[in-house]
Structures are given as C-alpha cells and as structure tokens.
Amino acid sequence: MTQAPTPTADTVRRLARSLLKDGGGARGGGNGGAESAAGPDVRPVAGGAEPAAWWVGTRHVLRLAPDREASVRHRRELRLRELVRPHVPVALPSSVAHGEWAPGLLCTLDTRVPGGTGEEHTVSAVGEADLAGLLTGLREVPARQAEALGVPRVSPRSLEALRRAAGRAAERLAEADEFDPARLRQLTPPAAAQLAAQPGSSVLVHHALTRGHLVVSADGRVRGVLGWGAAVVGDPAEDIAGLARAVGSPAAVRAATLAGYGARPCLRGLWLARCDSVLALAEGLAGRGPDPLRPLRIRLRRAWEPILLERVTDLGDGDDAL
Known part of the structure; x- marks a missing residue:
C-alpha cells in the first residue's frame, strides 16, 4: 500500500x-x-x-x-x-x-458551497422542505446508473439484531447514569419485525447525512449537501435515521413525510437512529469510539426526541402516508 x-x-x-x-x-x-x-x-x-x-x-x-x-x-x-x-x-x-x-x-x-454547517445553524421549517426535496431526488436517481459508477448495493440491516445490541449497550449506559434502558423497550421484537425493510424499496442513499455534511444558511435553509463518498444503493430509512441524529427526529420525520415516505420507513429510520445513538455512546464511554462524548450525547438526544407518529401501534399490511 x-x-x-x-x-x-x-x-x-x-x-x-x-x-x-x-x-x-x-x-x-x-x-x-x-x-x-x-x-x-x-x-x-x-x-x-x-x-x-x-x-x-x-x-x-x-x-x-x-x-x-x-x-x-x-x-x-x-x-x-x-x-x-x-x-x-x-x-x-x-x-x-x-x-x-x-x-x-x-x-x-x-x-x-456557501453557507454554514448544521452545527452552526438550526434547520427551519423551510429547510425541512429542502431536506424533503433531497430525499425525493435521491429516490428518483436511477439506481442502475449509480451502480454502474461503482456505488455498492447494500442489504438492509436487521432491526431486531440492532435492537438486541442496543439493549445490551443501554444497560451499560444505565450503569453510567447516561440513559434509561426502559426507553428502548418500546421497540419490542414484534415491532422490530413489523418495521423490517420492504422488498424492492432500495434507492440511492447518501448514507452520511450528518450536521457537518449539511450546508445551512443563517435563515435555516439547507443550501447544500456534502460528503457523497459513502453513498450506497440500499435502505432509504438509513437517510431518515441520519437526519434524525443530525436535525432531530421530529424534523427528520416531517421531511420524510413531505418526501412521500409512509409510516413504516419513517418509524424504521427513527429506531435505526435511536439504536445507533445508544451503541455509539456506549462505545464512546468505553473509549472505543472515534468521536468525542459531547457530540455523541447530542446525537442521542436528537434521535430520542418524541414524535407524534410513535402513537401508531399497528401499521397493518399497508404503508399509508402520514
């Protein structure tokens, strides 16, 4: 090398x-x-x-x-x-x-790209519409053309496996007085199975929608998106999860809803973000993560912001728009 x-x-x-x-x-x-x-x-x-x-x-x-x-x-x-x-x-x-x-x-x-980062400016309601346009546009990019450029196709993650790993991490966070494991118990095994990715739902996914990759203006508009090197063809819920950690779960779900995503991918993205944030903070506390603890705590807090959609308890066989 x-x-x-x-x-x-x-x-x-x-x-x-x-x-x-x-x-x-x-x-x-x-x-x-x-x-x-x-x-x-x-x-x-x-x-x-x-x-x-x-x-x-x-x-x-x-x-x-x-x-x-x-x-x-x-x-x-x-x-x-x-x-x-x-x-x-x-x-x-x-x-x-x-x-x-x-x-x-x-x-x-x-x-x-002119503008600040998502760390400097808060995304406004109009900025959420910008994010919705981003998610809509990614769905419209021909996946085969992206794969022809070398963009890898990635299988959806198992939410049940992630739930189990996050549950163990949550117990470690509880010992450090960082997190209440009872919050994670809202995601039951039947719910995780219900929120599995649906066949044929793969789209182009940015896969790194962090606050540092969002270019945000002082008025809260999302003016640009950086960091396309991690893009894959895969589960659109991964980008919803990225936005939940970056701008908060309510804003992420509102943007995904405006983009036409229904309850299942929105809730799936929400729980991907929550489980990931618990695991990341546990790794950080153990000294094994690459990021400082403060941003890990902020991402966890954003991912666990409550949303009205959580009151939905049975998605049935459909995936109606919110």
Whole structure:
C-alpha cells in the first residue's frame, strides 16, 4: 500500500496553486481569498495531525485521499455528484480540477458551497422542505446508473439484531447514569419485525447525512449537501435515521413525510437512529469510539426526541402516508 506523506501547508499551497491554474481558477475570479507570493491562503478544514481536507481561499476546498481505497471513492464521488445534481434542489460541490498529490493518491479541488454547517445553524421549517426535496431526488436517481459508477448495493440491516445490541449497550449506559434502558423497550421484537425493510424499496442513499455534511444558511435553509463518498444503493430509512441524529427526529420525520415516505420507513429510520445513538455512546464511554462524548450525547438526544407518529401501534399490511 502506498504510504501517504504528511501534508503540510506549503505542499498543499503549491498543489492548490497548480490545480487552480490548470482548472482555470484565475478565470473564475481566483481563489477568492488572500494569496501570498507562494500561493493561495490554505488552512485545514478540521484538526488532526494529518488533515485530509484544506480550505483554499474562500471559494475552494482541496481533499487529499490518504490511500488508494479513498482514491477510488473520491473518483466515484466525482461521477456520482454529476448523476445526482439534476435530481436534487440543493447544491452539490463541483470539481474544479483533480490530480495526484502522491503516487497513486488522488486529490480533488472542489468549489465551496456557501453557507454554514448544521452545527452552526438550526434547520427551519423551510429547510425541512429542502431536506424533503433531497430525499425525493435521491429516490428518483436511477439506481442502475449509480451502480454502474461503482456505488455498492447494500442489504438492509436487521432491526431486531440492532435492537438486541442496543439493549445490551443501554444497560451499560444505565450503569453510567447516561440513559434509561426502559426507553428502548418500546421497540419490542414484534415491532422490530413489523418495521423490517420492504422488498424492492432500495434507492440511492447518501448514507452520511450528518450536521457537518449539511450546508445551512443563517435563515435555516439547507443550501447544500456534502460528503457523497459513502453513498450506497440500499435502505432509504438509513437517510431518515441520519437526519434524525443530525436535525432531530421530529424534523427528520416531517421531511420524510413531505418526501412521500409512509409510516413504516419513517418509524424504521427513527429506531435505526435511536439504536445507533445508544451503541455509539456506549462505545464512546468505553473509549472505543472515534468521536468525542459531547457530540455523541447530542446525537442521542436528537434521535430520542418524541414524535407524534410513535402513537401508531399497528401499521397493518399497508404503508399509508402520514
């Protein structure tokens, strides 16, 4: 496997300057920020010893694939975004240029979608309509075309297996005074079976709808969606679950309802999010999770926000719209 060198500001600046020149960045107004004689202003998007994404001025972001597997995902993402773009009402990054930053390792220079993150701004009611348009558009993307680009098809997860694992994790959280396991007992084995994914329901799924991947304006509109490298063809409830952890269960269910999803996928997404959030916090408390505890607690709280739909106790054979 290719050993990636450690990126530094100087190497990133030289690389960005070359890509901006090759990609016609100067014709588009330059890098949009301060530039020294050595090249554009660059800074890491996030902390870490070896950051993989860097802001370039105010208009671009440079992403560096750390290994060959990531390079494959980056190339697939570039093609997938072009397939998705006509179907969704929100902005997706556009590629300005790409190349190799080390032998066999891809780098991509993308436009920066204007706006803050979901961490900075709360999604408004109109923003929920934007999310509904996103879910609707993903359902309209031809799954076969996505698979032809290399997007993997993934089988739906077993909600019953997830329920059992979350139940064990909930007991550990109870010992740490973090969570009441009785809340999870609302999801009984018959209910988990009733909320199994339905055959033939697979669609293109973003699969990483975190607050960091939602570009939200100060007025609460969802202006863009980032992070398409984890996309799969699979269970649409996974994106409902992602939104429940990101913006709260009520907003996620309202958006999914506006997108035309009925009670079963909405409730399935709700319980996927709840079980996942319990498991993630338990892993974090044990020191095995990658994320700090505070965001894990916030995601758990959002996923467990009550919704009116939980009063539905028997979905029957149908899946009527809410």
